[in-house]
Amino acid sequence: MLDLGKNSDKVAVNALRGGSEEAFNVLFRKYSKKIYHISRKMSLGHEDAEGIVQEVFIKIWKNRQQLDSTLSFNAYLIAIVRSIVIRQLQRKANLTAYKKYSLQRMEDWDNQTEDQVIFSEMMNVSSKVMDTLPPGQKRVFLMRNLEDMSLDEIAEKLQVSKKTVKNQVFRANKAMRLSLLEQNIISLVGGVAVVLGDIFL
CATH class of the missing domain: 1.10.1740.10 (RNA polymerase sigma factor, region 2, helix turn helix motif)
Incomplete structure (x- = not known):
């Protein structure tokens, strides 16, 4: 006692x-x-x-x-x-700002039907590719790009090395980028990818 x-x-x-x-x-x-x-x-x-x-x-x-x-x-x-x-x-604020920015960009394209279709397709493909990522890569990808966490913060949170986090982020980004390229989405939209905060580029 x-x-x-x-x-x-x-x-x-x-x-x-x-x-x-x-x-x-x-x-x-x-x-x-x-x-x-x-x-x-x-x-x-x-x-x-x-x-x-x-x-x-x-x-x-x-x-x-x-x-x-x-x-x-x-x-x-x-x-x-x-x-x-x-x-x-802060993470919630970043995610809220991201959503608001994406919606605002879509509103700005009200009269640009083709761009809207391409953007929607990019979001759809990105979501599907993300679901195919290994659980570890997907979690790190979301923590890095949507929660805006640093590599050190992610490593501490997951109790893994910073090198492991860096490798997972690289592999996830590569998979997303290649999928968009294969769908000819990045080449079509060019600067539109900035809506996603240059996540894949």
């Missing part, structure tokens, strides 16, 4: 550094609701806030040996929560 005493966080963190699951559970019970409420106050919905709680404690468990019991665990948690929430909100 973990004897917390007065310096409960310090004792729990020291035990956690040694791999104590009991200490981990103690800290989770103590701080999970607080993390949830902070996330909600930062404009996240119920499900996203619960996801933040899980992500924070997964990060803490994975990096438990780097914890410093002499520092405020509460302050450390708040810093992690804010960092993760801000990054998530």
